[in-house]
Amino acid sequence: MTSLQPTRREVLKRAGAAAVGTTAVGSLLAACGSTGASTTTSATNAAATTGASDTIKVGVLFSLSGDLSIAETSMKNATMLAIDEINARGGIGGRKIEPVVEDYASDFSVVVQKARKLVNDDRVAATIGCYASASRKAVLPVYEQGNAVLLYPTFYEGLECSTNVIYTSLVANQHLTDTTNWMVKNAGKKIYMVGSDYVGPQTYNAIVKKLAEQQGATVIANRFFPLTQTEFGSALSDIKAAKPDLIWNTIVGAGIPAFLKQYQAAGFTPEKTPIFSGICTEQELAAVGGAAAKGHWFPASYFETTRTPDNKTFVQRYQERYGSAQPTNMPMQASYTSAYLLAAAIEKAGEATPAAILNAFPGVSAHAPGEGTVTVKPNHHTTHTVSLGRANDRALYDVVVRFAPRDPDPFPPSIVPASKIPSCPRREAS
């Protein structure tokens, strides 16, 4: 054994140095990965500069590697499916869409570089992309300063209406209003809230709390967990003692299966203490397993199980191309629909410049599979029809109730004081 026994301080110091090394290596790796991606995916550049007038370049900006890649790869796939369909029917006014795919590797600094490349170098007509709110916030200045167009294709918490972003999925007021009313009326007035500790879940829970209290419900706790936490025994002990009528849940990502499995292990049942989740699509639910997932509630504007001919076609085409390993879900459907909304806006504008596209967007409609017609409103958000689904033993949601279509309001009066409500759209980044 060594004669020099290390002291506690010495080893701690070294452990600290190792941790710093981790971060540096991590971001280096991410940077390398992203360089590789841009060389492989923008082989179309040369063609684009010579024949720019023949095609319309559209950026497709998602994480195809890293922690967010499970969700975002399927969103990229759905976007590409729609672009190919549009091209197959002759493109937009005779011009084909030329996708420029970029992988931002789940890294919110890489996403800025990639957005700059798409806006400044590729000069795309518009971009479909981003997923986590952090990625959208990161690229806002790029799109606003370059007066470019970003179609943001996933449900989110709101409190934003950028002049340069078209929000094509649900915003919180659409997602949560009817759901909360239904939940309080049918499942009970004593609510226990849990969520991951960042802006999306915090805002979602604040809105649900306000809406539920307006319906006469009581929120007995509102607990948040560090994003990477998968140990929920303490919270479940507290929930057991508090005996709520229902649990409102906005835990995200890897926490979801752990929470649902530990809930089941603790002896909770969906019949007695149902969970309503705000952020748990079919994709997250797949990892929970049918036994633990069954009976779990989630509101969405799209469910894979919707038995309409248009949705059957959508699911079939997607699975033919990308396999059936993963269920289709709301962000995928919104990504797919985004390409059609963009095509409609360019057709209406008569030209594929970002300024003309932005002008044309309000009032533009497209058909969303399994949902119906969606229309972009002057506040840059989109009308949607939300349904409340309940998980079956295949970990897919069956629609239990379909609500009336609802207009988007990114600054709901329930949580934003009247004096703080801005006029929409506006420049978000200064």
Added chain:
Amino acid sequence: MLVQIAAQGLSVGAVLALSALGLTIVYGVMGVVNLAHGEFVMLGAYAMTLLSPLIGPWAAIALAPLIVGAIGLVVDRALIRWLYHDPVKSMLGTFGLAIVIRQLVLIVEGPQLRYVGLPLTGAVSLGFGQTFPLWRVVLIAAAVVVGIGMAIWLARSATGLKVRTTTVDADVAQSLGMNVGRVNALAFAIGTGLAGLAGALVAPLDSVYPNMGLSYLVGAFLVVILAGLGSIRNALGWAAGVGLLTAAVAVPADDVLAQVVVWSVALAIVALRRQPLVASRV
């Protein structure tokens, strides 16, 4: 409430203890700070995920430590033996190893979260009308049995004596005719095998994916720093202590606050204690 805190605290402590035991043995015997320890926990969880549909959960739990320990043995001969008794080199080497293991699992098994069902779904009564999940009781029992079993094995068996001798002075052990290389390889296999067991046992309650190991490494490190690297008895005690403190804050209040309290207390203890990091070995 107090009963719930105690039960929940011991259950958190059990997971910490199971993951800390392997880390502390590997350091105690060969002076290797294994930053890939969490990845061996992850491999154990994947062994559980892949095997339990085929051979049932209990056989999978029995097999997981053997499989992960065998992988550990190969890794020791290929890499770790060049890093003995050099904490800095071993940290760098095992940090790289962690990346390689994570990426291999990512390539082979993909990034998606994996599902493992609960082998036992019942609950036990704690009295006062309170119940506690049966699987968490299994975790606590496993930590106690494995911890005490390891301590007895080291204290009483012939191989345990060799391991302890090597821990105190490898050169003397060798001069006495012991095969130190074999003892070291065995210790690394046991350390990683324990990580594999921890992974298999927590998989039914956790989310299984390639990056899941880091939180286990962090938890194990916290316990090992408080207990002193290389001490099994201290590791068990401090794991229970950390678990109980976590639950004492997290059950009535908040998990974010619990982490702040636990790490602040740990920092204060380490700063005030001014002892050498290494306690009496094994």
